[in-house]
Amino acid sequence: MNRKVMQKVILAACLFISLLSVGQSNNSAVNKEWRVEMGYSNFRTLDKNVSPLIYIAQNGFIGGRFQKEQAQQQWNLEATVSIGTNQSKQFGKRELTLYDPYSLNGERDSSVYILNPGLSFIQGTLAYTHYWKLNASFADMHIGARVNDNFIYGALGGDVWFLNQLSISPSYKVRLLTYSKFKIDGEISVPIFSYNVRQPYTLDPSLPENSYFKANLKTGSQVVTLNEFQQANIKVDGSYNLKNGKSIGLTYRFMWMNYSNIPDRNLKAYSHTLSIYYTL
Numbered sequence: 395m396n397r398k399v400m401q402k403v404i405l406a407a408c409l410f411i412s413l414l415s416v417g418q419s420n421n422s423a424v425n426k427e428w429r430v431e432m433g434y435s436n437f438r439t440l441d442k443n444v445s446p447l448i449y450i451a452q453n454g455f456i457g458g459r460f461q462k463e464q465a466q467q468q469w470n471l472e473a474t475v476s477i478g479t480n481q482s483k484q485f486g487k488r489e490l491t492l493y494d495p496y497s498l499n500g501e502r503d504s505s506v507y508i509l510n511p512g513l514s515f516i517q518g519t520l521a522y523t524h525y526w527k528l529n530a531s532f533a534d535m536h537i538g539a540r541v542n543d544n545f546i547y548g549a550l551g552g553d554v555w556f557l558n559q560l561s562i563s564p565s566y567k568v569r570l571l572t573y574s575k576f577k578i579d580g581e582i583s584v585p586i587f588s589y590n591v592r593q594p595y596t597l598d599p600s601l602p603e604n605s606y607f608k609a610n611l612k613t614g615s616q617v618v619t620l621n622e623f624q625q626a627n628i629k630v631d632g633s634y635n636l637k638n639g640k641s642i643g644l645t646y647r648f649m650w651m652n653y654s655n656i657p658d659r660n661l662k663a664y665s666h667t668l669s670i671y672y673t674l
């Protein structure tokens with residue numbers, strides 16, 4: 395399947411999911427919920443197309459979600475942002491000194507740069523998920539489809555690295571535990587189609603383009619399936635219902651990916667995120 399056909403498949407799937415969410419009618423009551431959350435995220439990266447070093451990002455995490463729910467369906471729209479420091483595991487924070495190639499009176503001017511300072515990593519995610527409830531007597535289960543855009547930029551401290559991933563994923567959600575006012579839910583999604591934009595080997599995405607905006611959207615871009623890009627997204631959500639009808643809870647997220655579109659220069663990454671949330 396060529397690249398243009400794959401792009402049309404992704405666009406058609408996005409349109410199909412949107413039509414399902416709008417076009418299906420149900421006379422049951424609709425429950426709406428807003429959620430805000432904040433926490434901590436640890437992100438580790440090894441991209442051999444850029445560097446042989448393992449990088450670790452220690453980040454603050456904020457997010458929000460809007461959910462609509464009927465008896466047989468759920469609609470979730472979620473956005474998250476993770477910001478922090480991105481440093482190599484082996485060397486940590488480093489300084490780079492650049493000297494002027496031309497000397498004046500036998501001395502050369504120099505400039506000192508801090509590689510990977512306090513703010514050197516940004517990750518943003520925007521995701522839409524549509525769930526359908528399964529008629530199972532032994533558990534509360536849903537299956538669904540997820541459209542997700544994940545943007546990662548770790549080049550704010552001098553080291554150039556970025557990835558943008560637009561994916562379509564089947565998703566599964568199950569109620570793991572219910573006890574009085576306390577409940578635990580688990581979710582997992584695995585992308586089957588992804589449109590990825592990966593950091594080029596030249597390190598400069600503008601080559602041979604003049605515009606960085608166009609270059610970051612085009613350079614290294616590729617439509618991939620499970621044979622080249624594997625990713626697992628797992629979320630465990632524990633909540634406690636308050637007397638005012640709201641709820642508080644903890645959410646744990648785990649992400650693992652492997653991108654092997656370039657021989658011997660795999661991109662591997664995983665992250666752990668722990669956050670506390672409150673429903674409005």
